[in-house]
Amino acid sequence: MITIIWVTLLLLGIGYIILLARDVLKHKAVLENINIYITAIIGFVVNFFDVLGIGAFAPQTALLKFTKQTDDAILPGTLNVTNTIPVVIQALIFIQIIEVDVLTLVLMLVAATMGALMGAGFIAALPVKSIRLIMGFALLVTVGFMLATKMNWIQGGGDAIALTGYKLMIAVAVNFLLGALMTAGIGLYAPCMALVFALGMSPQVAFPVMMGSCAFLMPPASAKFISKGAYNRKATVAMAIPGSVAVLIAAYFVKSLPLDHLKTVVMIVILITSAIMFKDAFKKPTTNELTSHPDKI
Numbered sequence: 001m002i003t004i005i006w007v008t009l010l011l012l013g014i015g016y017i018i019l020l021a022r023d024v025l026k027h028k029a030v031l032e033n034i035n036i037y038i039t040a041i042i043g044f045v046v047n048f049f050d051v052l053g054i055g056a057f058a059p060q061t062a063l064l065k066f067t068k069q070t071d072d073a074i075l076p077g078t079l080n081v082t083n084t085i086p087v088v089i090q091a092l093i094f095i096q097i098i099e100v101d102v103l104t105l106v107l108m109l110v111a112a113t114m115g116a117l118m119g120a121g122f123i124a125a126l127p128v129k130s131i132r133l134i135m136g137f138a139l140l141v142t143v144g145f146m147l148a149t150k151m152n153w154i155q156g157g158g159d160a161i162a163l164t165g166y167k168l169m170i171a172v173a174v175n176f177l178l179g180a181l182m183t184a185g186i187g188l189y190a191p192c193m194a195l196v197f198a199l200g201m202s203p204q205v206a207f208p209v210m211m212g213s214c215a216f217l218m219p220p221a222s223a224k225f226i227s228k229g230a231y232n233r234k235a236t237v238a239m240a241i242p243g244s245v246a247v248l249i250a251a252y253f254v255k256s257l258p259l260d261h262l263k264t265v266v267m268i269v270i271l272i273t274s275a276i277m278f279k280d281a282f283k284k285p286t287t288n289e290l291t292s293h294p295d296k297i
Contacts, residue, residue: 005095009091016088020084043240047242053193055142070232081222081225089247090251094251095253104162112178112216114174115176116221119182133281142190167200178192182218190214190228
């Protein structure tokens, strides 16, 4: 069954690459004006540390915001579309090397995917003020989970590789919600890791579960953002390619890094970005926003 999941995921990833390539080529004459070197560095860095459990969405939001590489109106779509390929690669690696109960894995993957399918269309149609408020809140939630993990406030953990009964129902229900929230820019990794830990599963199991969940939900969710043109095409390509390379380097060559201080710095940056998102949500739209995304104001 694991082989079936792996092959399905591989085919899903190939299909997604074709879909993305067609859309970018179709709009190559009107690609965004960004600095591809800055976005490439961002893509590499956030996906490198994503493999190590820090997560990509929150630090990527902060870096894109500070370097002004994409509009806030299309930020959720850009995050999802950009990171789909690197996350699929992560899942292909970790589903194979870490043992987890097949039924538990499949049900959580399906739940996250269904949640994302319901959330993507809704998020893509939101006005920029709502997106900024959601992103500001999403960043605060992410910091909360990172702090809780750092301070060992989340109690639980064990060595189980499977869930049954009410614990399995809780896991499925929560992963459905996390899948929907991910399309709004709330990264699934931190809360999913907390969920797995709280339900008494082995911390290692969080990797195939959270990466597999994201890998299955992101292609169909991102396809909705692509169909609506609600993402930054040039930034996506510039970040996805080096991001995929970073995943392979981190997964195969990096065994451990002193991440404690880095996580503290990341949390501080995320908090600052959250404050900026809330501030921008209540300011008057700029001339650029009015002309580039009049339907999102």
